[in-house]
Amino acid sequence: MANSSAETVNTIGNRLLFALSILLIIAGVSGFYLLEMYDWYIRSLVLVICVVVGIAVELASSSGRSFIIFVKDSYREVQKVIWPTRKEASQTTIVVFSFVLLMAIYLWISDKTIEWIIFSLILGWK
Known part of the structure; x- marks a missing residue:
């Protein structure tokens, strides 16, 4: 059609x-x-x-x-x-940056934990 x-x-x-x-x-x-x-x-x-x-x-x-x-x-x-006010935009930006920071820390901890498990416990590398 x-x-x-x-x-x-x-x-x-x-x-x-x-x-x-x-x-x-x-x-x-x-x-x-x-x-x-x-x-x-x-x-x-x-x-x-x-x-x-x-x-x-x-x-x-x-x-x-x-x-x-x-x-x-x-x-x-x-x-x-209807555009957000300066205060709303600032608050939203802070929330986004905080979430990104928390996710970065979580992923770093997860990566280091998996690295430790694989290299230290399974493979026995020091």
């Missing part, structure tokens, strides 16, 4: 915009390497311009507009998150 929530590029216009954006980005990267005779800042400017225009072209398509809507919705959801 097909995933109905998966977004596909379904119109010719969207496909052309997507292809154009990919071609612009490829042209920018290619131009950066093919324009060796120019200074690095001119080559970098060509790259940045092509990538920015490519992204702008893609954002003009329906999938780009959906992406913008998704980003705005995500930002709104992040604003709804």
Whole structure:
């Protein structure tokens, strides 16, 4: 069964915009390497311009507009998150570090006990 929530590029216009954006980005990267005779800042400017225009072209398509809507919705959801206070974050951090320290001590004791049993009692090594 097909995933109905998966977004596909379904119109010719969207496909052309997507292809154009990919071609612009490829042209920018290619131009950066093919324009060796120019200074690095001119080559970098060509790259940045092509990538920015490519992204702008893609954002003009329906999938780009959906992406913008998704980003705005995500930002709104992040604003709804109730972040812990400094005191809560500090207390949680202390609890986590304490647990890690206790587990480290427990594992060290277990390791040394097993080492003592194997090497001293079973193998007889001193």
